[in-house]
Amino acid sequence: MPIDLFMTQLSPTMTEGRIARWLKKEGDELVSGEVMAEIETDKATMEMEVVDEGVLHKILAPEGSIVTVGAPIAVIREEDEEVADDYTAAGLDAAHAIEIVNNDSSEEAVELGSEAAPDMHPAYVAAHEAHDAEEAEALHLKPAGLFNADGEYDVVVIGAGPGGYVAAIRAAQLGMKVACIESTHLGGICLNWGCIPTKALLRTAEVINIIKHSGDVLGLGVTEANPDLEKAVARSRAISTKLNGGIGFLFKKNKIEHIEGYATFEAGNQLMVKDAEGNVRQVTAKHVIVATGARARAFPGMDVDNDVVITYKQALAPKALPEKLVVIGSGAIGMEFAYFYKAMGSDVTVIEAADQILPLEDHEISKVVARSFKKQKINIITGAMVSSAKNIDGKAVVEYESKGKKLSIEGDVCLVAVGVIGNTDAIGAENTSMKVDRNTIAVDDWYRTDHPGIYAIGDVVGAPALAHVASHEGIVCVEAIAEKHPHPVDYGNVPGCTYCQPQVGSCGKTENQCKEEGIPYKVGRMSYGTNGKAMGLAETDGMVKTIFHAETGELLGAHIVGAEATEMIVSLGVAKTLETTEAELAHHMFPHPTLSEMIHESVLDSDDRAIHI
Numbered sequence: 001m002p003i004d005l006f007m008t009q010l011s012p013t014m015t016e017g018r019i020a021r022w023l024k025k026e027g028d029e030l031v032s033g034e035v036m037a038e039i040e041t042d043k044a045t046m047e048m049e050v051v052d053e054g055v056l057h058k059i060l061a062p063e064g065s066i067v068t069v070g071a072p073i074a075v076i077r078e079e080d081e082e083v084a085d086d087y088t089a090a091g092l093d094a095a096h097a098i099e100i101v102n103n104d105s106s107e108e109a110v111e112l113g114s115e116a117a118p119d120m121h122p123a124y125v126a127a128h129e130a131h132d133a134e135e136a137e138a139l140h141l142k143p144a145g146l147f148n149a150d151g152e153y154d155v156v157v158i159g160a161g162p163g164g165y166v167a168a169i170r171a172a173q174l175g176m177k178v179a180c181i182e183s184t185h186l187g188g189i190c191l192n193w194g195c196i197p198t199k200a201l202l203r204t205a206e207v208i209n210i211i212k213h214s215g216d217v218l219g220l221g222v223t224e225a226n227p228d229l230e231k232a233v234a235r236s237r238a239i240s241t242k243l244n245g246g247i248g249f250l251f252k253k254n255k256i257e258h259i260e261g262y263a264t265f266e267a268g269n270q271l272m273v274k275d276a277e278g279n280v281r282q283v284t285a286k287h288v289i290v291a292t293g294a295r296a297r298a299f300p301g302m303d304v305d306n307d308v309v310i311t312y313k314q315a316l317a318p319k320a321l322p323e324k325l326v327v328i329g330s331g332a333i334g335m336e337f338a339y340f341y342k343a344m345g346s347d348v349t350v351i352e353a354a355d356q357i358l359p360l361e362d363h364e365i366s367k368v369v370a371r372s373f374k375k376q377k378i379n380i381i382t383g384a385m386v387s388s389a390k391n392i393d394g395k396a397v398v399e400y401e402s403k404g405k406k407l408s409i410e411g412d413v414c415l416v417a418v419g420v421i422g423n424t425d426a427i428g429a430e431n432t433s434m435k436v437d438r439n440t441i442a443v444d445d446w447y448r449t450d451h452p453g454i455y456a457i458g459d460v461v462g463a464p465a466l467a468h469v470a471s472h473e474g475i476v477c478v479e480a481i482a483e484k485h486p487h488p489v490d491y492g493n494v495p496g497c498t499y500c501q502p503q504v505g506s507c508g509k510t511e512n513q514c515k516e517e518g519i520p521y522k523v524g525r526m527s528y529g530t531n532g533k534a535m536g537l538a539e540t541d542g543m544v545k546t547i548f549h550a551e552t553g554e555l556l557g558a559h560i561v562g563a564e565a566t567e568m569i570v571s572l573g574v575a576k577t578l579e580t581t582e583a584e585l586a587h588h589m590f591p592h593p594t595l596s597e598m599i600h601e602s603v604l605d606s607d608d609r610a611i612h613i
Contacts, residue, residue: 145452161188
């Protein structure tokens with residue numbers, strides 16, 4: 001009698017699994033304890049072991065199939081058993097399995113060297129259609145379509161920032177013919193004028209502060225540094241140049257055409273590109289992805305002249321070190337530049353409209369950074385609404401209101417760091433059906449706009465304006481175009497990082513958000529001050545804070561301030577993605593001595609079980 005093999009529930013929360021790989025083929029002997037298949041769930045890839053011995057007679061769910069728990073995936077027979085040709089496994093119907101493998105011989109499959117998939121049972125085909133319908137109903141989706149049905153390219157990406165170039169590479173990996181339109185530098189603002197060069201400058205500032213504050217206790221024999229602004233900036237620019245060339249190499253490797261110029265949409269589904277010489281050409285594509293990024297925002301009254309009243313771009317390559325710097329805005333950009341310029345020798349004042357610096361971070365984390373900045377003699381003014389920032393006789397004069405009083409402050413330079421605004425003005429959006437509101441393009445969960453065949457990702461679709469968010473959106477967008485059924489981006493688990501010292505890393509909800517949403521929660525905390533590794537590093541300012549659902553143990557949020565916080569937060573972000581509970585984290589063994597032990601202690605503290613408090 002044949003034995004039906006069913007999709008096993010490999011974890012308590014598993015409802016379905018994807019057949020990632022069969023380790024046994026039809027006709028193979030099955031021995032108890034051997035691994036016969038690898039199953040992917042939304043949490044992890046797990047092994048399915050042989051329980052019923054025999055011979056693998058028939059595989060019902062090919063690799064790539066998404067199968068509900070309890071549905072049949074294969075048939076097992078005894079060594080010499082004859083199985084009728086019309087034998088049907090119990091429960092094989094459309095309600096039990098979803099098939100995502102295509103058995104056509106598409107150009108994509110040929111280019112990728114794919115083998116044709118096995119013939120699919122009609123139940124799997126029906127289930128796949130049912131899954132598509134359910135997915136469309138669960139997700140917020142706009143109508144799909146093509147920009148140019150006969151386009152030369154499968155995908156054209158406008159913009160080569162962290163969203164655009166990643167989307168282009170992923171599309172090429174999926175066998176599509178791809179072009180990327182970029183007018184200036186590959187890598188966008190992030191690589192050339194943002195994320196990367198600032199981290200190089202911040203490393204200089206960190207070393208200066210280590211020497212200044214810990215040089216004696218560390219036995220370095222030096223307590224004063226001699227900062228060289230020109231060399232620090234030159235190093236940061238060299239790193240950006242190197243990485244820029246790396247993206248060019250990746251484009252060549254993946255056969256992506258780099259079209260230099262500015263792209264605009266024109267009536268009649270036309271995409272036009274103007275190069276530096278003024279030459280105009282039309283580029284045709286089935287799908288067009290807008291990834292044009294953002295630029296620095298300035299509120300009314302902030303008269304940016306890029307000389308005395310500046311933005312991040314000028315701050316990255318200053319002509320000289322300002323004696324007095326005024327920073328408007330205490331988000332990541334403002335705080336990082338405040339830290340850098342103070343380390344280099346400037347007198348720095350930060351003005352913030354909110355009641356706390358780093359307004360998006362947990363209030364306790366913000367207090368630790370504020371305390372550290374005050375120790376560094378960085379002046380912080382919160383609850384202050386700036387009315388104007390102007391160049392008056394070569395000086396930056398900033399007027400603001402605080403506690404009902406109108407005040408002003410003068411500096412050599414004023415850095416405006418109050419966020420960014422999407423680059424949607426010059427792309428010809430008015431010649432399309434895209435909906436644009438305050439420089440933000442409306443998109444659905446697959447990043448389709450209201451114009452068939454046009455998509456948008458990254459800063460142009462709104463907050464959070466982060467490089468890693470744009471990259472993730474680019475991959476999801478392209479995989480949706482290729483009908484690969486990606487997971488939508490989880491905006492509730494976006495890691496936020498600020499790279500000043502002390503660093504800040506966070507994911508999930510803050511404590512105040514839990515209060516406002518009426519979520520029952522409990523909090524665990526652990527200070528850097530008692531951690532052995534932190535003492536050894538002479539970095540004892542900081543804390544780890546974990547927030548769990550009081551009833552289910554779900555990790556709601558994690559917040560770290562201190563040395564290497566931006567690296568440590570990754571593990572808690574992964575834990576949140578895997579829906580790891582308080583009990584599971586508490587059970588995990590953390591290595592000693594490490595900074596990560598503070599994560600463990602914080603988790604234990606949420607249940608009054610911390611050892612080293």
